[in-house]
Amino acid sequence: MVVMELTRVLVPAREGRAVRVSAGQLIRVSTPEGAQVGDFFAFCASDPVEHLSAAHTRGHTSRLFPVPGEPFVTDRRRPILTLTDDTSPGRHDMLIAACDPARYELLGHHGWHASCAENLKAAMRELEVDVTTVPQPVNFFMDIPVTADDVIEWRSSPAAPGDAVTLRAELDCFVVVSACPQDLVDVNGMRPGPLEIEILDK
Template identity: 45%
Template sequence: MPSTPVTIPARRGKAAHVRQGQIVKVINTHGDQVVDTWAFNVQDLKEFMSMEHSRPHMLKTIPIVGDIMRSNKRRPILTLIEDTSGGIHDTLMAACDCHRYKFLGVETYHDNCEDNLHAAMREIGLEAPETPSPLNLFMNIPVKPDRSLSFEAPVSTPGSYVALRAEMDLVIAFSACPQDILPINGVGHMPTEAHFTVE
């Protein structure tokens, strides 16, 4: 029986325990919300999904169905098994943080993915040892012919999703990215909630 979708609130984070072999489906409910995604080995939180270690094995900057995300010990941690979102994700950008928003001209506190990760982990009684560079689901960062990067709106559509298979017992954490200055969350830049299931 399918699990009930869990809400990742707009501008906030959520974390959950996932057993090896279970499938995590991340749903872009409204179609244009970037979801920063992390995974930690539940037995040792210092082992975590690492984009830097995944890219050399995939030989890609954007994972496709069948690709395996690796931990910082180069062990399989999540496998992308289904993608109805258009297949555009990001493995290059660090999670937004308070320092990033200062660069963007924000003088006061701004919700950010780094704080969302740590709050989500604390909500289930855990402390993330650091903020790894996330798998930015649905984030559109094209590499141009001149090798420059740009921040573009997602290509995903309402209700589209990504399914990830856990390759070890892990904790998965998400942030519905609160970026509202750059256009990464689509036209209008307004963050929305997203959802996930664990089956």
């Protein structure tokens, strides 16, 4: 099988980028420097109101996170992407909401702070699509285990430099990746870094 790279997009630290992907294409998201969380969103190109839903995906797979070969589904319960490969330690999250201005204010930050919620809206505006509600993201490379006492733990990402996840688009969609700017809670090693998006065809 020959895989051809069509597009490579650098997502700078603390920023977000959006790309349009056709059904059948592959999307690879990697952490060049390691330990960087990527908030990942997807919207149907034909109707961006329909989006990747973490809650519906958990119900569909009966897992907290899909394993390779399993799909992510939309809020209309249609497969939109399938996880095909994961070279990271496999620690990802679908429980934690995207960081936003209110989150940083509650953490004691004063003044403006970059956030994944704002990154999503700005990236989609570049594609001339208006997003009014921020869905629950898929947080690639984010290690948030649930303990036996049902407590959520916040851990630094264990992803090594170059670790990546690959997904196959099942529908034409808009994909957004935000290099999470969180530097008040240790999920990025307290040092946000870049991510990379590759669109591949086969």
